Amino acid sequence: MTTNVLVTVTYKINKSKADEYILLAHQFLGIVNNSDTNIKGYLYVDNDEPGNVVEVYECPTPESYDTLEDSFNDATHELMSRMAGYVLDRQSVRTLIQKG
Numbered sequence: 383m384t385t386n387v388l389v390t391v392t393y394k395i396n397k398s399k400a401d402e403y404i405l406l407a408h409q410f411l412g413i414v415n416n417s418d419t420n421i422k423g424y425l426y427v428d429n430d431e432p433g434n435v436v437e438v439y440e441c442p443t444p445e446s447y448d449t450l451e452d453s454f455n456d457a458t459h460e461l462m463s464r465m466a467g468y469v470l471d472r473q474s475v476r477t478l479i480q481k482g
Contacts, residue, residue, distance in 0.1 A: 385422075385440040388478040389447045394470045397433035403468040407437070410465060413458050414439070419450055433470070444477055 395403050407425045414423040421441050428434035441447045454462070 384442060386480045387441040387444050387447065388480075389439040389441060390476045390478070391437040391439075391473050392476075393435055393473040394433050395435055395468045396470060397431070399468055400427065400432045403435075403465065406461065406465050406468070407435075410458070410461050411437075413454070413461075414450070417450075417453055419446060419453055421446055421450055444479065447477070 404425065404427065411423040411425060414421055421439055423440075424438045426436040426438065439447055439450075
């Protein structure tokens, strides 16, 4: 897979529940990484401030990330809802396109 696009999703979670959240996030990213979408997802946590989280998705096109959620079943949507319960503030999503 050629990665031409990076999508970052940045947000804060309750740091006292960071370990619980990370388990859910890894479960979710396992689903993403094993799907037929050619998208790979990774989770990064700020070492100094464990409540600051960044998800990074390597995508072949900008549209591939936009349609990712369409590939999920009900169990994955339920997992996403559980994860959302840990998020303390609004997510910041950035799409970066490789040039050159």
